[in-house]
Amino acid sequence: MKFCILSAFLFLTLWVNGQIIAPATLNSSGGNYVFRGSPTIPNFSLIWSVGESTMIETFSVNGGMYLLTQGVLQPFIPEDLQTVPIQGWNKEEVKYYPNPVSTLLQFDLFSRDTGRVVLRMLDLLGNTHGVREFQYNTLPVHQTIDFSKYASGPYYLMLTLYSKGQLKKHGVFKLLKLR
Known part of the structure; x- marks a missing residue:
């Protein structure tokens, strides 16, 4: 009899789920803002709240390419940034050679899209050169592009196309600088 009661008790303790507590906060106010990009400022979204009980800070400027994390509202991607996908460049549109490069890099762009093009040269740490x-x-x-003044190592070409003030295409291409 004791064995049956003990077995039933053991079965019930393993079968019954305990209370599940999920992290949550109650904010008194808040909102969000979505910016779709321009030739000088990339896409970003701001989400804010008032009355959070915990503060988490992450700040970065150029090394992390404009990263800001603060508060417990992470992660969240607004629907505005999900509904309009940003296209990348295909192989036929962008050509850069020679890779690896020692002095001069030839960059060619052939695309059917029109607009303002921004070409940035970045090093491995994200510094703009x-x-x-x-x-x-x-x-x-x-x-x-003259590479003779750059130190040897990996570099990135960040190519962005803006049409009517909106970000249309974006891509990053890796290349190697040799002495």
Whole structure:
């Protein structure tokens, strides 16, 4: 009899779920703002609340490319940023050679999209080493970038296209600088 009661008790303790407590907060006020990007400022969203009980801080500027995390509202992606996907560049549109490069890099752009193009040269830490901006009107663009003054190592070309003030295409291309 004791064995049956003990077995039943053991079965019930393993079968019954205890109370599940999920992290949650009650905020007295808040809101959000979505910016779709411009030639000088990339896409971002701000979500704020008043009355949070915990404070988490993460700040970064250029090394993390404009990262800001604060509070317990993480992670959250507004629907506005999900509904309009940002296209990337395909292989036929962007060509850069030679890779690895020692002195001069040839950069070619062939696209059917038009708008303002921003070309940024970044190092491995995200520091900007140069920016070129130009208006693109579906005609092929040939640019030469002088790498002789850069130290050897990995670099990134960040290529962004804005059309009517909105971010349309974005891509990052890796290349290697040799001495």
